[in-house]
Amino acid sequence: MPTLPPELQQIADEIADADRRADAISAGATDEQFHWHPGATGWSIGQCLDHLAVINAIYLKALASGIDQARSRGWRRQGPSVPGFFGAMFARSMEPPVKRRLSAPTGTQPSPDRDRETILRAYHAAHDEFRRILAECADLDTNRATFQNPFIRIARVKVSSGLRVIPAHDRRHLWQAEQVCRAQGFPKSEV
Numbered sequence: 001m002p003t004l005p006p007e008l009q010q011i012a013d014e015i016a017d018a019d020r021r022a023d024a025i026s027a028g029a030t031d032e033q034f035h036w037h038p039g040a041t042g043w044s045i046g047q048c049l050d051h052l053a054v055i056n057a058i059y060l061k062a063l064a065s066g067i068d069q070a071r072s073r074g075w076r077r078q079g080p081s082v083p084g085f086f087g088a089m090f091a092r093s094m095e096p097p098v099k100r101r102l103s104a105p106t107g108t109q110p111s112p113d114r115d116r117e118t119i120l121r122a123y124h125a126a127h128d129e130f131r132r133i134l135a136e137c138a139d140l141d142t143n144r145a146t147f148q149n150p151f152i153r154i155a156r157v158k159v160s161s162g163l164r165v166i167p168a169h170d171r172r173h174l175w176q177a178e179q180v181c182r183a184q185g186f187p188k189s190e191v
Contacts, residue, residue, distance in 0.1 A: 014167035047110035053122035066147030087161020096175030
């Protein structure tokens with residue numbers, strides 16, 4: 001991976017931290033715990049990670065189109081990658097602790113029956129793709145390039161803003177997965 005500008009390296013570090021957290025949460029859970037969910041509508045650890053794998057893949061495909069646009073138009077880096085006002089506000093709204101529950105966009109709900117290995121493989125694959133995209137941004141004007149939000153079709157998002165949404169959204173659902181472990185009725189580990 002090429003040397004990244006400091007603000008992009010910070011994002012890469014956040015994704016690496018999310019990988020470590022997901023692995024730690026998963027490694028510390030039995031299969032029963034990994035798939036247990038609190039209440040009728042609560043998600044399990046596995047469902048939190050599965051949702052992230054699915055939504056990240058969709059979002060990254062859209063984000064890549066903005067990067068392709070910047071490259072084809074020759075929009076070279078002019079300065080640090082800085083999110084727009086609304087993009088920064090949206091990314092901050094994703095941060096834990098969760099204050100407002102949102103419905104997962106259509107097509108991003110977790111599968112109730114995907115196994116742990118499949119979920120973790122897809123989760124890490126999405127992060128690998130994110131790192132590849134981030135490396136492509138090192139010399140591009142991410143402040144000028146935009147892409148169509150795949151979930152709110154009328155909205156265009158600055159690439160610089162989109163790069164911050166994925167780590168923030170990951171933190172939101174990793175926090176949620178950690179809360180599952182503290183929920184009443186969470187299965188005890190067998191010793």
